Amino acid sequence: MKAAILLAKQAKNEGEVPVGAIVVCDGKIVGRGRNKRNKQQIATRHAEIIAIEAACKKLKSWRLDNCQLYVTLEPCSMCIGACFNARIKQVYFGAFDDRGGACGSVLNVSEVNQLNHNLTATGGILKEECAKLLTDFFKERREKP
């Protein structure tokens, strides 16, 4: 999760909502992503999607059966859906998201068997640090003239 937090900080430095994600396989990072929605003006450029795509490219397979995803913010329905599509089995996230979180907060997409596949999503890992990045970012943005 520390590696994901580093990526979230990079996103913040680029003026993006600070969210970072990594994909891990056999204890090694095989994909990294940070939120790039504003810079690229593309709705799908969430940290998780970018990390999953990087991992697929690295491992040359759309199947990431033996991988885990770590992300600083609870995944939305798009991102947890991408985990199902990639057959990821374990997802670990930091802060909870009461606006769009799909792993318990707004929806329970993570708990439903899809495509004959189950995954487990575990939240609250380093949640204070992950959440503070976001609250500080939005506070600074509101205070800017």
Place this chain on the structure above:
Amino acid sequence: MKAAILLAKQAKNEGEVPVGAIVVCDGKIVGRGRNKRNKQQIATRHAEIIAIEAACKKLKSWRLDNCQLYVTLEPCSMCIGACFNARIKQVYFGAFDDRGGACGSVLNVSEVNQLNHNLTATGGILKEECAKLLTDFFKERREKP
């Protein structure tokens, strides 16, 4: 939907599960996508994601407020989540998907307000034609030696 079906047929010719999608704005097609998962070996390369990304690039905005998405198969949770993230308000789909459909079949992601945004998903449009493409594709694949 006819334009989306054409894209699905192109996907089939490339050995992909035949799904096609378009994004429409003010009556014009602004994004096209066809399933490219196998060829690219990337789990996120569904027709809808590719069409939404193309529309964002064309309109130079992650917000597709005034757009509609047409797709030959009921979107999964990733793809309907992408519609929420892009603030698309109307989604029209052809065949229903009892393995991964997130607009009523397996999940009801489309019905839940997310990110302070609602959308409506309408299924069953030209559904026989859309479904036949898929059933023929899987039948042919099973029959191959």
